[in-house]
Amino acid sequence: MNRKIFDIPEEEILGRGHMACIGCGVPLAMKFMLKVLGKKTIIIVPACCYSVIDGVYPYSASGVTFIHVPIPAAAAVSSGIRAGLDMINDTETQVVAWAGDGGTYDIGFQALSGASERNENIIYVCYDNEAYMNTGIHRSSASPFMAWTTTTPISSPKNVPKKNIDFIIAEHRIPYIATASVAFPDDLIKKFTTAKNIKGMKFIHVLTPCPTGWKTNPSQSIKIARLAVQTGIFPLFEIKNGEFALNYSEKNKPIEDYFKIQGRFSHLKKKDLIRIQQDVDRRWKKIVRMRKII
Numbered sequence: 001m002n003r004k005i006f007d008i009p010e011e012e013i014l015g016r017g018h019m020a021c022i023g024c025g026v027p028l029a030m031k032f033m034l035k036v037l038g039k040k041t042i043i044i045v046p047a048c049c050y051s052v053i054d055g056v057y058p059y060s061a062s063g064v065t066f067i068h069v070p071i072p073a074a075a076a077v078s079s080g081i082r083a084g085l086d087m088i089n090d091t092e093t094q095v096v097a098w099a100g101d102g103g104t105y106d107i108g109f110q111a112l113s114g115a116s117e118r119n120e121n122i123i124y125v126c127y128d129n130e131a132y133m134n135t136g137i138h139r140s141s142a143s144p145f146m147a148w149t150t151t152t153p154i155s156s157p158k159n160v161p162k163k164n165i166d167f168i169i170a171e172h173r174i175p176y177i178a179t180a181s182v183a184f185p186d187d188l189i190k191k192f193t194t195a196k197n198i199k200g201m202k203f204i205h206v207l208t209p210c211p212t213g214w215k216t217n218p219s220q221s222i223k224i225a226r227l228a229v230q231t232g233i234f235p236l237f238e239i240k241n242g243e244f245a246l247n248y249s250e251k252n253k254p255i256e257d258y259f260k261i262q263g264r265f266s267h268l269k270k271k272d273l274i275r276i277q278q279d280v281d282r283r284w285k286k287i288v289r290m291r292k293i294i
Helices: 026-037 048-054 074-087 102-106 107-118 165-170 183-194 218-230 255-259 271-292
Strands: 041-046 064-071 094-100 124-126 176-181 202-207 237-240 242-247
Touching: 026 048, 026 094, 026 124, 026 255, 041 048, 041 074, 048 094, 064 074, 064 124, 074 094, 074 107, 074 124, 094 102, 094 242, 102 107, 102 124, 107 124, 107 218, 124 183, 165 176, 165 202, 176 183, 176 218, 242 271, 255 271
Parallel strands: 041 064, 041 094, 094 124, 124 202, 176 202
Antiparallel strands: 176 237, 237 242
C-alpha cells in the first residue's frame, strides 16, 4: 500500500523544461502553487530569475498564461488584468504576481503598496532568494545582515538587517499574509489553498534557496530552507483578517547550523554569530508575543 507523506494534489502543471539552476528552490514553489491554483491561472512576472526560468520564447514551462512585465510593474499589471477579468464576469481565474525579492522589497514596492492599499483581488508571491540573482548576485534590501554579495564583498559585507517586508505589508491591513518555505510543502500548499479562497489582496512570502548566490551544494537546498525555519531566521506564520498564527513554533537549532553550510557567510567570526543569534532570539520573542497581541 502506497502512503502519501504530504496531502499534495497529484496533477503536474509546471513542465519539466524550465531553465532553473540545479537546486533552485523557485520552480519547486511554482510547482506547488500551480497544483493548488490549477490551469485557470494568469501569472505576471517582472524581470527576475523566473522570467528566464520559464523558458526561451516561444516556449514556456509554466502550463498557464504567463506575462512578462517590467520590474516595477508586477502588482500594477496584475491589478489591471484582475479588473479586466471582472468586467467579463470571470471570477474563476486566479491572478498571480510572481516576483523576486528585488522586484518586491525594492523596485516593485510602490506598485505592491498601492495594490495592497486598494485591496486588489490578486495573489502576490515574493519568492525570496535574498539578492538580485538574475543580474549577478547583487545586494537587495532582502539580503541578510553580513551577507556576501557581489556588491557587498567580504571586505565590506551588508551592514544593515533584512527589511521586514511581511509586517510592512501587514500595515496595509490586507486580508491575508503568510510566510512559507519549500522545505515545508504541506504548510505551503495549505497557505496557497487559503489564499485561493479569500477575496482581496493576498501576500505570500516564500523562502527559496539559491545555490549559486548562497554558495551552497545544490543537494542541500531543502536542508538549508528547513534550517532557516528551525533556527527562527525565517519563521512560518500567517495573518488572516488581522489574526496572527505561528505555524511552526519549534525554534530548536542554533543559527550557526544554518550559516556554516553557506559560502556567503564563510567570513563570519564568532562575535558576528553571537550578535546575529541575539538578534534572531529578540525577534523570535516578539513573534511569539504577537500571538497574544494582534
